[in-house]
Amino acid sequence: MEKQITDMTLKDMEAYSSNRKKSSKDKARNISIKYKIAFMTVLVALIPMVVLTVMMLFFYNRAIMERGNRHIEENIRIMSDRIESVLNNGELCSNNLTIEFSGFYNDKSLKQVTRDSRITSQLSQSLLIYNGISSIVFIDTEGRFYATDPELFDMEEDIKESEYVNELKDEGGKTYLMDPTQNIMTRDDKEIVTMGKHVINIVTGVPIGYIFINMDKNYLIESASSEISYYFLYDTNGFCLSVSSMNDPIYRDSDLIDSLYEGDENFIRYNRENYLIARDEISKYHWTIVGVTNLNKFNVTGRDLRFILLITLGVTIALLLISVLFSANLVTRPLKKLHDGAEQIAEGDMSFRFRFRTKDEIGRLGRIFNYMTQRNLELLKQVDDEAKKKREYELALIQEQVKPHFLYNTLDIIVMLIEMNRSKEAARVTRKLASYYKNSLSGSEEIVSIERECQIIRDYLELQIMRYGDKFTYEIDVDERILSSMIPKMTLQPLVENAIYHGIKNKSDWGKISVKGSVEEADGSYIALLKVEDDGIGIEKVELDKLNELLLEDNRQSLLDDKGNMEENVSKHDTIKGGSHFGLYSVSHRIKLYFGKNFGARIESIPGKGTTIFITLPFYE
Secondary structure (H helix, E strand, O other), X not given: OHHHXXXXXXXXXXXXXXXXXXXXXXXXXXXXXXXXXXXXXHHHHHHHHHHHHHHHHHHHXXXXXXXXXXXXXXXHHHHHHHHHHHHHHHHHHHHHHHHHHHHHHHOOOOOHHHHHHHHHHHHHHHHHHOOOEEEEEEEEOOOOEEEOOHHHHHHHHHHHXXXXXXXXXXXXXXXXXXXXXXXXXXXXXXXXEXXXXXXXXXXXXXXXXXXXXXXXXXXXXXXXXXXXXXXXXXOOOOOEEEEXXXXXHHHHOHHHHHHHHHOOOOEEEEOOEEEEEEEEEEOOOOEEEEEEEEHHHHOHHHHHHHHHHHHXXXXXXXXXXXXXXXXXXXXXXXXXXXXXHHHHHHOOOOOOOOOOOOOOHHHHHHHHHHHHHHHHHHHHHHHHHHHHHHHHHHHHHHHOOOOHHHHHHHHHHHHHXXXXXXXXXXXXXXXXXXXXXXXXXXXXXXXXXXXXXXXXXXXXXXXXXXXXXXXXXXXXXXXXXXXXXXXXXXXXXXXXXXXXXXXXXXXXXXXXXXXXXXXXXXXXXXXXXXXXXXXXXXXOHHHHHHHHXXXXXXXXXXXXXXXXXXXXXXXXXXXXXXXXXXXXXHHHHHHHHHHOOOOEEEEEEEOOOEEEEEEEEEOOO
16 A cells, blocks of 8 residues: 555646646746847857856966965965974084084183173074074073073072973983973064074084074964965974964964864865965974965955956946847837737637738738638638538438428328218328427528427327328437437437338338437436437348448548538448438438537447437536
8 A cells, every 4th residue: 555655646636746847837838029039049159158258267366376376375485484494403503503603612611600690691602693593592401591591590490490400300402302292492572493502512522502593483484474364384393383464354263263274175165265385394394384375365456356357247238238138128028019010810800900010021911810810711601601501502412311201101191091981081181290399390490409399200200100000109208307408400300211211111010110219328428318229120230330331431531522512422331321310420420510529420220120320419407
């Protein structure tokens, strides 16, 4: 059960999707030709403009990217060289101080006061000689403390007991970059990078003390900062030593700062802005410098260019739409007149005529429409006249089947009854004859009620019984609900006549003719069903099959040919089946003519037992 529901759901979804696609296609087809012309023209005009704009922006942005890359890479190289120079100065300073201090401590004649003075002087001179050094600290082995920055004297004890001193105790006379995360000499207003050295007397090899060369972090990269480019300095462990500026939001995102060191991309997008990335390594000290350029600030001209291009494109589109709609109206306004006029003609106003003054294609089309309308008016009148004549001729042809000898024989019966002094019976026959011809021939209507048609065949059968009183009886049993339904006049009479002359007359004993009517259900609706039955000699199967086949063919073609020669076509059909059932063909064809191909006649017969003809008609309550 669930599988069936799923299958039904899938089918419904597919049907819904298909209907939506069809609906979309129908909507596309129903768009006004004016908008189609405008759309196609704008599309053709806009494609080159959009392509040109995109190409201009693409090549311009590519040029800006190349220019930005060159700019930041060049600055990165300058920065790298500058930082390496500062670090080299720190190392050179520590080496020179080692030489000077070795001389001071080797000279035993120097008083301590003089030695202290010379050490302090030498430290101060080194600040002037070597660029990038912000302060120098020297601690000798006897605990004497020397510093170029007075504020560092407040940190004397902390410096002496710091990890920096402990790290350098067991090291030789090499200069080292100290761990910036443990630097106690950093103040709130100044962050520094420190290079340390265990000072060894170059003559005696005896330790003299410890030198710490302090360099301002900001000084290392501040000269390269600008409004569009900023720089990050990382040590060996990936710790960010310095940032050239904190003005941009990107420099306050610690996770992003870490990713700049670890990543290898040269372009990022952050906070809806584009950034170029460049990297360089100070190989001697294993430091890394990362440069970041804000393209949105770098490419101010590009922003203006895009704005100008977009404004130009928008104005061009607006002007193009106005001109296209105006020119499209020149074409579609006459077409709309053609459309409205054609609708007026289609609604039946055949007097409408187009009055175009132009002699272009639309003007010529309007004149052709006028000619076609006039011709259609003439043809409709001609068809209407011919259809009326055909119906009149067809009815006359059927009525012609009430053969003259039927009238003659009836009149002979009347004369015979008068001669036999049976005047009452003669009068009754005369009234029946008058009633029959009154109902069947008088009046101009072609469609009558089933009730009136039953009266026609009742009069006809009464007259025939006067003649063949010893041959048959009849029965008319029609449901009262269908008596008001309509039927082509003289539909049942030809069938009853066929039943008498081709069914009952050739039978050796008595026969019976029955006319029955009822309401039946067919294909969800109700129809009126009439049956003409006889228990005569019946019809052979071969002839019966031909009859039903010809009745089916009547759904596809009329008995009338293009010239209206009904008799010729009827004679062809009668030749095939022996010429005995012309009335059946006429009845079926006329019903289809009036009510449609879903109604008509069919025949069933059993040789030696009888024949039944079924007539289907619309049912009206």
